[in-house]
Amino acid sequence: MACDTPLTERRLGKRGQTLIAAGESGPAWRVVEGIVRLDLPVPFGEEPGEEHFVGIAWGGDLIGAEALMFGRYGYTATAVTPVILEGWSSAAAKEPAALLYARFEHRMGEVLRLRAGKAPERIARLFELAQSAGAEPLRLRLRDIAAITGLRIETVSRTLKAMEVGG
Amino acid sequence: MACDTPLTERRLGKRGQTLIAAGESGPAWRVVEGIVRLDLPVPFGEEPGEEHFVGIAWGGDLIGAEALMFGRYGYTATAVTPVILEGWSSAAAKEPAALLYARFEHRMGEVLRLRAGKAPERIARLFELAQSAGAEPLRLRLRDIAAITGLRIETVSRTLKAMEVGG
DNA sequence: CGACTATTTGACCCTTCTCAAATCGGGTGG
DNA sequence: CCACCCGATTTGAGAAGGGTCAAATAGTCG
Numbered sequence: 001m002a003c004d005t006p007l008t009e010r011r012l013g014k015r016g017q018t019l020i021a022a023g024e025s026g027p028a029w030r031v032v033e034g035i036v037r038l039d040l041p042v043p044f045g046e047e048p049g050e051e052h053f054v055g056i057a058w059g060g061d062l063i064g065a066e067a068l069m070f071g072r073y074g075y076t077a078t079a080v081t082p083v084i085l086e087g088w089s090s091a092a093a094k095e096p097a098a099l100l101y102a103r104f105e106h107r108m109g110e111v112l113r114l115r116a117g118k119a120p121e122r123i124a125r126l127f128e129l130a131q132s133a134g135a136e137p138l139r140l141r142l143r144d145i146a147a148i149t150g151l152r153i154e155t156v157s158r159t160l161k162a163m164e165v166g167g
Numbered sequence: 168m169a170c171d172t173p174l175t176e177r178r179l180g181k182r183g184q185t186l187i188a189a190g191e192s193g194p195a196w197r198v199v200e201g202i203v204r205l206d207l208p209v210p211f212g213e214e215p216g217e218e219h220f221v222g223i224a225w226g227g228d229l230i231g232a233e234a235l236m237f238g239r240y241g242y243t244a245t246a247v248t249p250v251i252l253e254g255w256s257s258a259a260a261k262e263p264a265a266l267l268y269a270r271f272e273h274r275m276g277e278v279l280r281l282r283a284g285k286a287p288e289r290i291a292r293l294f295e296l297a298q299s300a301g302a303e304p305l306r307l308r309l310r311d312i313a314a315i316t317g318l319r320i321e322t323v324s325r326t327l328k329a330m331e332v333g334g
Numbered sequence: 335c336g337a338c339t340a341t342t343t344g345a346c347c348c349t350t351c352t353c354a355a356a357t358c359g360g361g362t363g364g
Numbered sequence: 365c366c367a368c369c370c371g372a373t374t375t376g377a378g379a380a381g382g383g384t385c386a387a388a389t390a391g392t393c394g
Contacts, residue, residue, distance in 0.1 A: 028265065040276060054276030066269035075272065098195065100264060101232035104271045105242065109207060109221030111275060115282040116220075116317055118381075142341065150283055155382055157342055285349070309373070322350055324374060 009087035013079040016141060020064045020077035027087055028065040031057045033134040034083030037144060038063065039076045051076065053147040055111055058133040061103075062088055080144045081130050115150045119159040122149040176254035180246040183308060187231045187244035194254055195232040198224045200301040201250030204311060205230065206243045218243065220314040222278060225300040227270075229255055247311045248297050282317045286326040289316040 011029070013019050013036075020026065022041050035058045039051035054075060057063050065088070066074045110129065114122055126148055130138055142160075146153045178196070180186050180203075187193065189208050202225045206218035221242060224230050232255070233241045281293055293315055297305055309327075313320045 028268075038272065038276075052276070052280075054279060055272060062268050065265040066272065068265040069263070069269055074269065095264065096236070097262065097264065097267060098232040098235040100267050100271075101195075101229050102236055102241070104267075104274075105205065105222060105233065108271075108275055108278060109205075109219070112221060112278065112282070113219075115279070152383060153341080154343085154384085158382095161342085319351060320373080321352085321375085324372095325350095328374085 011085040011087075013083040013085060015079055015082055015139070017079045018076060019079055019083070019085065020073045020075070022073050022076045025067055025072050026064065027089070028068055029063050029085040030088045031059065031061050031063060032084040032086045034058065035080040035130055035133045036061075036063055036077050036083055037080050037148060039078070039147075040074075041076065056080070056114075056148060057107075058129070061107065078144075080140060080148070081133065081138070082136065114148055119149070119151055119155055120163055122151065123156065123159055123163065178252040178254075180250040180252060182246055182249055182306070184246045185243060186246055186250070186252065187240045187242070189240050189243045192234055192239050193231065194256070195235055196230050196252040197255045198226065198228050198230060199251040199253045201225065202247040202297055202300050203228075203230055203244050203250055204247050204315060206245070206314075207241075208243065223247070223281075223315060224274075225296065228274065245311075247307060247315070248300065248305070249303065281315055286316070286318055286322055287330055289318065290323065290326055290330065 010032075013034070019029070019036060022039075035056055037053065038055045038057060040054050041051060057077070063077050063085075064073050066072075114126055114129070116122070117125075123145060126140070126145060127138065130140065142153045142156050145151070145156045145160075149156070151159070177199075180201070186196070186203060189206075202223055204220065205222045205224060207221050208218060224244070230244050230252075231240050233239075277296065281289055281296070283289070290312060293307070293312060294305065297307065309320045309323050312318070312323045312327075316323070318326075
């Protein structure tokens with residue numbers, strides 16, 4: 001860790017990389033570029049290996065902030081696109097609470113829109129989001145697209161093929 | 168609740184009542200009891216009268232906080248169940264930002280779960296949520312159930328009937 | 335090259351959406 | 365008290381859209 005910059009420690013993540021693991025401890029990060037998906041480990045004795053998708057973060061969103069409060073990360077964060085993270089400390093946070101809430105509302109609306117409408121619309125919106133989040137290669141894994149849009153991998157595959165022919 | 172302090176103004180809302188109207192100005196509120204749905208007025212020249220569901224709030228969540236920042240409410244809030252609101256001022260807010268984030272992650276996960284799985288599961292989860300939010304009569308309007316779960320009103324009607332027979 | 339993981343494809347079934355029309359209530363003006 | 369209107373629910377029938385299960389292909393990384 002060449003931590004010679006006094007202010008903002010940065011960290012890169014490749015597509016598919018686990019950025020934060022539920023149960024472990026560490027700092028909070030701000031998602032500067034790219035998209036991150038958040039999953040909860042299965043609550044009860046369900047399929048081990050399965051996870052519950054609980055949200056995405058991008059464009060300045062904070063991830064892992066709960067570790068500052070409770071000591072451990074509450075969920076797993078994985079890079080959906082290549083990402084750039086920036087260390088975040090609560091001391092450095094100057095955003096007023098009302099602004100945080102406003103940002104939340106917007107974020108929740110975006111996430112919900114990814115679960116509304118038919119398969120092609122959902123997937124298209126996800127790609128738009130990825131593009132606006134500054135993800136360069138714009139190549140997403142089907143499993144991520146499926147988890148985020150609430151579709152099946154097979155459906156995503158077929159829809160994607162249909163889309164590139166039509167549009 | 169021996170809270171007779173002059174500071175916390177309370178307000179009741181009946182099912183279906185508009186609590187906050189997009190574009191108007193006013194204070195922020197904390198949802199003490201019940202469930203509130205949030206909608207965005209249609210962005211462009213789409214079906215007038217239609218709204219985009221962008222989230223729900225309950226159990227201590229804040230609504231209308233963006234009016235503190237931007238002067239106007241950014242979305243419409245409607246009572247899905249009878250609700251109790253409590254006036255909120257940013258000055259009174261002492262929750263650390265990290266806690267706000269943690270709460271929000273949880274909230275987003277809950278909302279997403281209401282859009283996952285088949286119709287009966289979604290609807291059942293919404294009723295559980297409504298119950299946990301302290302809504303007494305537990306009678307929801309079909310249009311609200313449909314908007315929140317992302318189903319059609321007809322589907323909700325049919326599913327509800329099938330559910331009360333089976334379970 | 336070999337083991338694995340990710341993506342495609344096929345065939346078929348089930349859910350949910352659609353479009354229409356019938357009912358059910360609750361108010362209202364006579 | 366009754367006829368009527370309007371929004372909210374129900375019901376029907378048929379069509380799409382996705383989900384499932386199974387197998388075949390492409391990629392990847394040692």
